[in-house]
Amino acid sequence: MRDRKSVGHRCAAASPWKYALATWFAGVLAAVGLGAVSPAGSALRASLGLSDGELAWATSSITAVSAALGIPAGWWVRRFGAQRALPWGLYVMALAAAGGATAGSWGLLLASRIAEGIGYLLVFVAGPVVLTRLTQGGVRSAALALWGTCVPTGLAIAAVTGGALASWRTWNQWLALTALGPLIMAGVLTAVLPPLPRMAARRTHREAGAWNGAVRLGGAYGTLSLVGVGVVMALPPFLTEHQQATPALAGTLVAVVCLGSAAGGLVASWLLRRGFALSSLVPLGVVMPLACLPAFSVALPMAVNTVAATLVLAVNGLLISAVFAAVPASVSRPEHVDVANGILNQLGSMGILLGPPVFGTVVAAAGWSAAAAATLAFGGVGTVLLLVTARTSASGSAAGASPLPGAPGVAGMEEGSESRGNAADAGTPDRRRP
Structure with a gap:
């Protein structure tokens, strides 16, 4: 009986990691979208007649959205719920990337990248919140530190994959491919993420x-x-x-x-x-x-x-x-x-x-x-x-x-109950x- 309880305890302690890894992978796929334009830069410049400045804006517009709307997005995620915002951000990225794959001008490409930036921002605001509410103690610290690797990992995948495909696929096909991962991952997260504990909204603006x-x-x-x-x-x-x-x-x-x-x-x-x-x-x-x-x-x-x-x-x-x-x-x-x-x-x-x-x-x-x-x-x-x-x-x-x-695996997450x-x-x- 004691051995069975011990096994159950270890399973409960380990269970948050499958959700943490799924959330991390969502962040990696979002970061692939962030770096998707650079490998196709030469083809885009030739196909759409882009100048260096226009290509730079198409590349950095996703980051510009986050620089302008990060704090409002945090308030919105708080009201909408991180568990819903995370997959919806991926859906928005997938739809916008598919639109970018069909763009015939710089204006349409830029609009699709800005829309993709909104989805990217939702993912990167909601993702750490999901991790925070599904974990605690040392597991939480490790999971959030792992989240910090999403961007370099995604950018490296985009550079290697996009560069390899550049010689035998068009830039349209490459951008369409980057829409597929977020679309699939959004469905996976919608299906597997457990209910997150609700946080009561308080009048935080009065707290010095x-x-x-x-x-x-x-x-x-x-x-x-x-x-x-x-x-x-x-x-x-x-x-x-x-x-x-x-x-x-x-x-x-x-x-x-x-x-x-x-x-x-x-x-x-x-x-x-x-x-x-x-x-x-x-x-x-x-x-x-x-x-x-x-x-x-x-x-x-x-x-x-x-x-x-x-x-x-x-x-x-x-x-x-x-x-x-x-x-x-x-x-x-x-x-x-x-x-x-x-x-x-x-x-x-x-x-x-x-x-x-x-x-x-x-x-x-x-x-x-x-x-x-x-x-x-x-x-x-x-x-x-x-x-x-x-x-x-x-x-x-x-x-x-x-x-x-309400967070899964909270009971017995860390033996010894960390302070x-x-x-x-x-x-x-x-x-x-x-």
């Missing part, structure tokens, strides 16, 4: 400082995203102009560098699942500017440049995953998580939009070595904001870390093994 933690995390996400995107966008011209790399080779190396971000996020998820304190990960941010120096050094071989840039993105991805893991404990009430994720997406998208022009301006003014200075400045701001939020959450009452009634503060940051790392 209710959003301070979320704004700090949003600032951290924005500055860290600026660094990551800036390094990725600056690397190809550096490799082609100063290391004599072909465009094809530079593209391959950049894809490898992007995967470093996903690897860093996976490391963060693993460490947080093992009970490491969130604040113990933050000092690794010092590695970014140090690694950025050899990444853009003309005197070093191209292999060293690539390894160093991968290290920059790995630490960047680790810290971004830590940002997502810190969200539940950064708010004063569990029902604030929806809007907090809206703040995160809006400020993070601003950082993504600003990254390429900021790094381009700095390099043009002071040379490639100045990329390390930009990384130090913006990365330093991000790590400080993350560290302050992590320590504040650990010392206070982390309402977002408390169990939510509230430990979900976001533990003053003493708990390295117990299951």
Whole structure:
């Protein structure tokens, strides 16, 4: 009898992971849509007669939607419900991507990408909320850190798959293919996600400082995203102009560098699942500017440049995953998580939009070595904001870390019932093994 209870206990503890992985995969498919235009850029330019500026807008319009509407989307998801908003965001992305596949002009393509950006925003606001309400404690921290790998993973899949299909499929067929994944995943989530606990809406606008933690995390996400995107966008011209790399080779190396971000996020998820304190990960941010120096050094071989840039993105991805893991404990009430994720997406998208022009301006003014200075400045701001939020959450009452009634597997989720503060940051790392 005891053995049967133990097996049941382990199944209950593990059950949230199947929902967490399904939600993560939805985020990855949404990120594939984000990066869908770049692999087809040459074909689109030739077919629709696009200028470089028009192609850039078609590429970045999804992010622009998030930069403009992130916070309103958080309020809307709170009213509509994250469980419904997540699959509906995927449905919108699928429909918009299918429309983009039939576009015959830049205006229609841009309109479809803006519509796709609305669906993308719903996915990336609702996804972390679903994870927060289906998990608790160390599982929650690990699942949210894993969510931080969605974008680099999806972008890498888009780059590799789109590049491979470019030689024997048209850009219309490629964009139509990117509509298929979100459509299927939306149906899967509608069928398998369990009911989420309802959060009572309170008059949160009267609470002084209710959003301070979320704004700090949003600032951290924005500055860290600026660094990551800036390094990725600056690397190809550096490799082609100063290391004599072909465009094809530079593209391959950049894809490898992007995967470093996903690897860093996976490391963060693993460490947080093992009970490491969130604040113990933050000092690794010092590695970014140090690694950025050899990444853009003309005197070093191209292999060293690539390894160093991968290290920059790995630490960047680790810290971004830590940002997502810190969200539940950064708010004063569990029902604030929806809007907090809206703040995160809006400020993070601003950082993504600003990254390429900021790094381009700095390099043009002071040379490639100045990329390390930009990384130090913006990365330093991000790590400080993350560290302050992590320590504040650990010392206070982390309402977002408390169990939510009705979540599957809450009973026995974590043996030993972790304390509230430990979900976001533990003053003493708990390295117990299951």
